[in-house]
Amino acid sequence: MEDLGKTVFRTNNDGMRRACNVKDVLLHVIAEELHHRGEIMAFLWQMNIKPTDMGWLSVMK
Numbered sequence: 001m002e003d004l005g006k007t008v009f010r011t012n013n014d015g016m017r018r019a020c021n022v023k024d025v026l027l028h029v030i031a032e033e034l035h036h037r038g039e040i041m042a043f044l045w046q047m048n049i050k051p052t053d054m055g056w057l058s059v060m061k
Helices: 022-045
Strands: 007-011 017-021
Touching: 007 022
Parallel strands: none
Antiparallel strands: 007 017
16 A cells, blocks of 8 residues: 555656556556546447446356
8 A cells, every 4th residue: 555655767758758557557547447447438329339237246146
């Protein structure tokens, strides 16, 4: 748990090196995953396909 506050560095496409902590990176990854999951579901709805349940609890059954 103490590693969540650890500072890590990344270099953006613009070449700028930026610092952030591990917790913020993990929250960003989760938000990105949810965003893309929503995009997939929207594409399926537009094609009149009912999306499958993609929730973690359903996967673990």
